[in-house]
Amino acid sequence: MAKRLKVANPARCIGCYSCMMACARTWYDTISLKNSRINIQTRGGIETAYAMIVCHACVDPPCMRACPLGALTKRKGGGVTLNKEICDGCGNCIEACIVGAIHLDAEKKAVICKHCGVCTKFCPHDVLEMIEVEDSGELKVTDTSPVEDTSPEGPTASHKELYGKKEPEVKK
Ligand code: SF4
Ligand code: SF4
């Protein structure tokens, strides 16, 4: 079953960078924020809001199409998988990414989210979560039954019951 990373509750982010450190530690064995595949930025200083720059797991990834060497291949569930051996750091994928979620590491290799979900386990406020998607990357439709109509058949309370006054007369 395919999964992808989703920014579920952006308003809860407190800019602790725990997710970035978890990512860098997992994939680069350092806690340098420069090596994180997720990027938390402030918008206008720490007293305002945080922006999460996260790969959107594109179904038809522009970054992959822009790579002249075929270093990026489609990942099951959306997004891409990088073959580091092939990447020569040309930067075409960086230009092509729709959200600016790619950068180069110290070895001039592309740093791109793998949608592994490690960061979600280290976020103290459930900002990030992994969601199930179709293998194609499309969102999963889990419930196709018709939406139940729960609206009342008629008014549930009169104007008088609600407001304790006589209903206003409608002028004709
Ligand atoms: S930086 Fe690497 S992955 Fe990105 S387009 Fe260039 S060769 Fe491909
Ligand atoms: S890195 Fe950017 S372009 Fe590539 S799949 Fe993720 S969001 Fe899409």
Ligand code: SF4
């Ligand atoms: S899903 Fe994995 S690779 Fe992507 S940002 Fe989170 S920890 Fe890094």
